[in-house]
Amino acid sequence: MSENAPLLLLVDDDATFRQVLTRAMQRRGFEVISAESVEQAVGLLSQQSPEFAVVDLKMQGASGLELVSQLHQLDNQTRIVVLTGYASIATAVEAIKLGATHYLAKPASVDDIIQAFGRVEGDSALSPKEQPLSVDRLEWEHIQRVLQAHDGNISATARALNMHRRTLQRKLAKYPVKQ
The missing domain is CATH 1.10.10.60 (Homeodomain-like)
Known part of the structure; x- marks a missing residue:
């Protein structure tokens, strides 16, 4: 991997998902370090500060929200996307308050994640869905x-x-x- 590749921290307790997303992000030019828990991720943070992070919300041990807070305190320029299968309004609001750039519900594509890194402002033109979920x-x-x-x-x-x-x-x- 090139020295100019942006560093991405990927934290998710699903090993298969981590491997697939790691490969996909590497193909898109990121250098990826990964962890299966908040505790393991904190150990990696002592060695280097990532420019980007994808953090699962619900894992064994501490919540991904705790890691979002720590990442933001370490470097408030880190672009953090919380990715979860347990999406709720309450956790979305908390993630953003703690320093996340964006919050996505699984399943989300690699392109959705990369696009979320670039979101710096809200979209006032966004309208509620016409049709609720079936x-x-x-x-x-x-x-x-x-x-x-x-x-x-x-x-x-x-x-x-x-x-x-x-x-x-x-x-x-x-x-x-x-x-």
Whole structure:
């Protein structure tokens, strides 16, 4: 990697997601260092200060919000994007207050993340969606949150959702429902 490549810190507890995003960001010219937890990321910060950071909100141990605060205190020029499968208005507001540049709900494309780094001002022309999320999409998002909360254990997720395991497996086999 070239010495002029911007340094990106990627913090997410999903190893597969980290590997895929690391490769994608390297192909787009970033030097990437990654960590699976806030604690591990803090150790990396003692060695170097990143210009960009992608931080998952919910991980084992400390919350990604804590890391956003630490990154902002270390260097308030660091462009921080919080990326989460547990998007909520409350955590979005807190992330921005703590110093995040942008807040994106998973799934987000690499282009969405790179575009979010460049957002420095709000968009007053943004209008509310005409159509709220469909019931099917809300169900799919809820299942994904519960599945993640149970570390991918389908049986435990089915019990938590009060759903038969085979029914849950059929729902999981489908692609995400469109917005």
